[in-house]
Amino acid sequence: MTSPAYREYDHIVIGGGAFGSAACYWLSARPGSRVLGLEQYELGHRRGSSGDSSRYIRPYHRDRRYSQLLPAAYDAWRSVQSTWQTAPILFTIGGLEIGDGSAAGQQMITDLAAALERDSIPFESPSPAQVHARWPQFRMYGDEQCIYQGDAGFVDPRHAIRAHAEIARDRGATILAETPVTKIEHDSGRWVITTPAGEFRSPRIILTAGAWTQRLLDQLGYPLAITVTEEQVTYFGARTLSDFALDRMPTFTFRSDEPMLYGGPDYAGFGVKITQEIMKHTVAPETRSHQLDLGVVQTCKAFLSQRLPGVDGPMISGRTCLYAGPVDRDLIIDHVPGAPGALMAIGGGVGFKYSSLVGRLLTNLAHDETPQVDISGFGLARESLRTPGHGFGSICVWLSSAAF
Numbered sequence: 001m002t003s004p005a006y007r008e009y010d011h012i013v014i015g016g017g018a019f020g021s022a023a024c025y026w027l028s029a030r031p032g033s034r035v036l037g038l039e040q041y042e043l044g045h046r047r048g049s050s051g052d053s054s055r056y057i058r059p060y061h062r063d064r065r066y067s068q069l070l071p072a073a074y075d076a077w078r079s080v081q082s083t084w085q086t087a088p089i090l091f092t093i094g095g096l097e098i099g100d101g102s103a104a105g106q107q108m109i110t111d112l113a114a115a116l117e118r119d120s121i122p123f124e125s126p127s128p129a130q131v132h133a134r135w136p137q138f139r140m141y142g143d144e145q146c147i148y149q150g151d152a153g154f155v156d157p158r159h160a161i162r163a164h165a166e167i168a169r170d171r172g173a174t175i176l177a178e179t180p181v182t183k184i185e186h187d188s189g190r191w192v193i194t195t196p197a198g199e200f201r202s203p204r205i206i207l208t209a210g211a212w213t214q215r216l217l218d219q220l221g222y223p224l225a226i227t228v229t230e231e232q233v234t235y236f237g238a239r240t241l242s243d244f245a246l247d248r249m250p251t252f253t254f255r256s257d258e259p260m261l262y263g264g265p266d267y268a269g270f271g272v273k274i275t276q277e278i279m280k281h282t283v284a285p286e287t288r289s290h291q292l293d294l295g296v297v298q299t300c301k302a303f304l305s306q307r308l309p310g311v312d313g314p315m316i317s318g319r320t321c322l323y324a325g326p327v328d329r330d331l332i333i334d335h336v337p338g339a340p341g342a343l344m345a346i347g348g349g350v351g352f353k354y355s356s357l358v359g360r361l362l363t364n365l366a367h368d369e370t371p372q373v374d375i376s377g378f379g380l381a382r383e384s385l386r387t388p389g390h391g392f393g394s395i396c397v398w399l400s401s402a403a404f
């Protein structure tokens, strides 16, 4: 455990995953700010929401609250990349959306096309035959509707978290790994944070604790139920894996009347990524099973044999991962009511693409600045969190907001 530089800080960030590392990065960019980041495990661990080699990003969204964040989200990644040349962070390899012949599949593509037009984002609507001609890896059946957008792609979470943390440290931030916060108290206008490395004090704390957020909010006396579900990603091999390399195919989603499937090319030898949102295994971070849902693995295999038949190898790897968010599944970026100087952010199943921007927005809030984008839709006072079911101790289910 590294020795902390100080006991008193201007900002203490609790949680060093996607959002917490980004908060340390942007807070430490302010000259003279003493920033402490506390992470209970090693940085870049895989027990939370961010442990994977890719998280998808696209510059469009049906919901205007999210689409207006996306230009700033891309800018934030480009800004981090410009100061960290160790490894690539953002890969804009293009994204293909496929809706099958079902009414739901067609409607989803129609809605996405409308969102792209609304926001004046260039895109293509290739026919199934054109998709197959350009990316012969995809078998098409002729009744699909498709969209291709060239700025979509993915962020490498391993590189993103490392970049945020390394630069923050270079700027003078202290980031302590393997340092769990065990108690939070408010005393004489200061937050007192207890850890095995001792106590730390600050007028401002930022909760970026993902699936562990609810227990921290409990200590602040703020009743918000956070639903945690165990999701999974799987990677498959192919006899000719080079056909599925980064420069040969885009990321993709497949929309039908079943839950969405999505994936992307082989990156760094992990294999072709394919997964389906599950959102039914509600867990606690400590008691989750870490077991793959074999039904979903079968669904993914069936999809590959029907739609990407060249991905004919065995499953190379698969792991579970946590979605954590409020009942409406939307982002939260806000002050914690009744807890002076406390901020929080949580990302659910959609958050990684925004994470560097979220760190920047938290920095704005910590400095009482007006953020560059409208975050009023991500506040704790929103209507969807005031309905019965969001309260402390209640049983939550995910609402289907199709926020992906």
Ligand SMILES: Cc1cc2nc3c(=O)[nH]c(=O)nc-3n(C[C@H](O)[C@H](O)[C@H](O)COP(=O)(O)OP(=O)(O)OC[C@H]3O[C@@H](n4cnc5c(N)ncnc54)[C@H](O)[C@@H]3O)c2cc1C
Pocket: 014, 015, 016, 017, 018, 019, 020, 038, 039, 040, 041, 047, 048, 049, 050, 051, 054, 055, 056, 057, 179, 180, 181, 182, 208, 209, 210, 211, 212, 213, 231, 232, 233, 321, 322, 323, 345, 346, 347, 348, 349, 350, 351, 352, 353, 354
């Ligand atoms: C399978 C899957 C696929 C996804 N795909 C996408 C995608 O394609 N695109 C996208 O944009 N998003 C995607 N997401 C969502 C995205 O990954 C999350 O929104 C994002 O990673 C959340 O980051 P976080 O920092 O909130 O959580 P985490 O990365 O889990 O970080 C929280 C951190 O807080 C630490 N912590 C908790 N309590 C304490 C404590 N008491 N003391 C110290 N540290 C503590 C934890 O150890 C953890 O490191 C996906 C998520 C999953 C699970």
